[in-house]
Amino acid sequence: MKRRQFLKAAALGVPAHLMARAQDDPGSFREITLEQVQSIRMGLDWLAANQYSSGAVGSTCQVAFTSLAGLAFLASNSTPVRGPHAKVLRGCLKFILRCSSKDGYINEVSDRGIGGSGMHGHGYATWFLAELYGMCGDRLDVGDASVKERIQKAVRVIEQSQDPVGGWIYEPQGYGHEGSVTVTQVQALRAARNVGVAVDKKVIDKGIEYIRKSSYPDGTIAYSLGSYRAGTYALTAAGMCVFAMYGQYEAQEVKRGMSAMMEFLRGERYRGGRHEYYGHLYGGQVCFMARAKDPAFWSRGYSIIRNELLNSQDKSTGCWANDGYGGALGTACATLVLQIPYRYLSIFQD
Numbered sequence: 001m002k003r004r005q006f007l008k009a010a011a012l013g014v015p016a017h018l019m020a021r022a023q024d025d026p027g028s029f030r031e032i033t034l035e036q037v038q039s040i041r042m043g044l045d046w047l048a049a050n051q052y053s054s055g056a057v058g059s060t061c062q063v064a065f066t067s068l069a070g071l072a073f074l075a076s077n078s079t080p081v082r083g084p085h086a087k088v089l090r091g092c093l094k095f096i097l098r099c100s101s102k103d104g105y106i107n108e109v110s111d112r113g114i115g116g117s118g119m120h121g122h123g124y125a126t127w128f129l130a131e132l133y134g135m136c137g138d139r140l141d142v143g144d145a146s147v148k149e150r151i152q153k154a155v156r157v158i159e160q161s162q163d164p165v166g167g168w169i170y171e172p173q174g175y176g177h178e179g180s181v182t183v184t185q186v187q188a189l190r191a192a193r194n195v196g197v198a199v200d201k202k203v204i205d206k207g208i209e210y211i212r213k214s215s216y217p218d219g220t221i222a223y224s225l226g227s228y229r230a231g232t233y234a235l236t237a238a239g240m241c242v243f244a245m246y247g248q249y250e251a252q253e254v255k256r257g258m259s260a261m262m263e264f265l266r267g268e269r270y271r272g273g274r275h276e277y278y279g280h281l282y283g284g285q286v287c288f289m290a291r292a293k294d295p296a297f298w299s300r301g302y303s304i305i306r307n308e309l310l311n312s313q314d315k316s317t318g319c320w321a322n323d324g325y326g327g328a329l330g331t332a333c334a335t336l337v338l339q340i341p342y343r344y345l346s347i348f349q350d
Contacts, residue, residue, distance in 0.1 A: 029299035031341040039310055042318030043335035044076060046327070048088045054098075055091030058328030063099050063108050063121035065325070066092050067128040068281075068332035074128075075339035075348070079135050093132065096125050097150065104153025105172055118170040119161065123184030126154040127347075130191035134346045148197065155192050158185045159203045165225055166210030178224045179214055182207055183238040183282065187347075190245050194346045208246060211239045215253035219260030233264035233271035234279035241282040244289035245347065261286065262297070265304045277323050277333040280305050284337035288348065302340075309334045 047069045051057050058065030070092035078085035080093050100106045106125040108116050117124075133147045157172050167177025168185045186207040193199045214222040220231020221239035240261050243254045261283060263269045271279070284305050291298035313334065314321050323330030340348050 029303065035310060036306060036338055039313055039318075040076070040335050040338050042315075043313065043320070043331050043338075044072060044085065046318040047072065047331055047335070048085060050328070051088055051091055055093070055095030057092070057332065059326055061117045061121060061325070061329075063096065063106055064117035064124050065328040065332055066095050067121065067124035068329070068336065070096070070128045071124075071131060071345065072332050072335040072339065074131050074135060075336055075342060075345050077342070077344045079132070081136065089132075092128070096128065099125070100150055100154075104150070104155075104157040106154055119168055119172060119181050120170070120184050122154065122157065122172070123181070123188040126151060126158065126188035127184075127191045129154065130188070130195050130197070131345050131347070134195040135344075148195075151192050151195070151197050155189065155197055155199055158189060159200050161185075162203055162206065166206035166213075167225060168207075177210065179211065179221055179235050180223075180238060180278070182210055183242055186211075186242050187245060191347055204246070208242055208248065211242045212251060212253050214239065215257060217256075219253075219256030219258075221257065230272060231260075232275070232279070233261070233269075233283070234275040236261050236264065237279045237283035237286060240286045241289075244286045249290065249293050258286075258290065258297070262301055265301055274324065276308075277320065277330045280309060280337055281333040284340055285348070288340050305337065309338060 047057060051069075056062040056066050057069040070089060073085040073089050073092070076085060077083060078089055080086055080089040083089075096106060099108055101109075106122045107118065108121070129147055129151050133151060136147075158168070161168055161172040161174050162185075163169065163175055163177040165177055167179070167182040169176030169178055169181060186204060189199045189204055189207070210225060211221065214225045214227075216222060216231050218231070219236070221235040222231055223229040223235060236257055240254070240257050243249065243251075243257070248254060249258070260269065264271050265283065284302060287297045287301035287305065309320070312320055312322065312330075318331075319327040320330030320334045321327040343349050
């Protein structure tokens with residue numbers, strides 16, 4: 001890296017050990033670019049500036065969006081006790097803990113139909129708490145229960161809410177199932193297991209099998225098991241993330257699904273739906289995790305996702321506003337995905 005580029009990277013806050021990856025060699029894939037670093041900084045600044053005094057982020061689905069924003073701040077290597085975003089993270093943490101019920105369900109105590117996050121939010125909140133615990137342990141003042149105890153209770157809610165066929169639905173009720181909710185719960189269980197919380201392996205196995213059975217012959221993932229609704233990019237990327245995070249690539253359903261996801265990214269299939277940020281949240285993770293199987297997932301797939309995110313950001317505000325939620329979802333997901341190469345979150349590590 002030239003001296004001028006080095007100084008620019010340092011001014012943008014690029015960690016020293018990452019500067020070598022912020023290369024400007026047009027002939028090779030760059031995990032991190034200076035434009036990407038600038039974009040991340042602007043996105044995190046927007047999230048911080050739009051946090052409510054309660055600690056929440058977003059005007060609706062606050063458990064979900066606050067958890068995703070918290071993950072984005074953690075991915076920058078800040079924690080509630082150190083780093084430039086420590087104060088914001090303390091707010092995120094306090095809000096999520098206030099939304100944690102005695103039985104472990106993490107929710108806004110409002111009906112999902114009028115702005116609640118439901119089990120989607122519970123899954124993201126469990127992921128957030130697990131990553132935070134992995135970075136901080138119990139070195140936080142969280143009142144009458146440690147973060148680990150909150151994670152343990154949250155995991156029990158997930159385990160007890162699984163439908164007999166292996167999936168989960170919008171509320172913690174033990175019956176009903178839908179693919180996008182199922183993915184959030186399986187990822188939450190993986191994150192909890194990563195930090196030493198006991199998880200029933202049978203629950204994970206049933207969740208993975210649910211996604212496998214939801215695969216269409218064309219490689220896409222159904223909205224729910226038994227559904228005939230056309231598979232979208234978002235659901236296919238989410239389903240492939242389940243397989244990737246557990247290292248399962250050999251089944252024919254997975255091989256077809258990985259190919260389908262790349263075809264969506266290359267524009268060879270109509271993506272369908274309007275959940276691009278949800279899709280990229282999982283597609284980015286798949287490309288990172290699957291690069292050991294085929295480097296093209298990372299060098300080509302992630303490059304497409306990154307370019308789309310960089311091009312869709314409002315450069316005047318730093319926000320990804322076209323998400324249908326005032327920017328909270330889009331900005332949290334985009335900044336999180338753009339920081340995958342930093343490898344600070346346990347689920348993003350080699």
